[in-house]
Amino acid sequence: MAYWLFKSEPDVFGWPHQVAKGAVGEEWTGVRNYQARNNMRAMKVGDLGFFYHSNIGKEIVGIVEVIRESAPDSTTDDPRWDCVMVRAVEALPKPVSLEACKVEPGLERMVLVNNTRLSVQPVTPEEWRILCRMGGLTG
């Protein structure tokens, strides 16, 4: 199983929106970047990802699960773009800020810290473990 991180601007589509979709989940639409799209294409059902609030908050607020592999993005006719579906799993008891990530040993190479513009990015198992601990999750 692989780990990922999804960025979203909370005033457009935030964690509460994702939670409101429940187990049905929601398509992660709107990605118009090849690298981000390729990351989605690499996802398998059951993969987990962090839900990150960009611009406002700038923190990891929750965990989502991939529930459908990449398929055409319903918000465009352009066949180049597709997206996965994700559902909310749980909120982080303690959201992890970008600032905290930058200074945390072990997260120096995290994509979030080094490539601010990539909206869907991979997270290593080690980074995942560190971030879950920082977020107040024991598992």
Next chain:
DNA sequence: GCCAACGTTGGC
């Protein structure tokens, strides 16, 4: 609101 970083587009 600014701007750095980065990606895309299109002329040549």
Next chain:
DNA sequence: GCCAACGTTGGC
């Protein structure tokens, strides 16, 4: 295929 112009993201 190069690269200048332009557009977007997202931290600050």
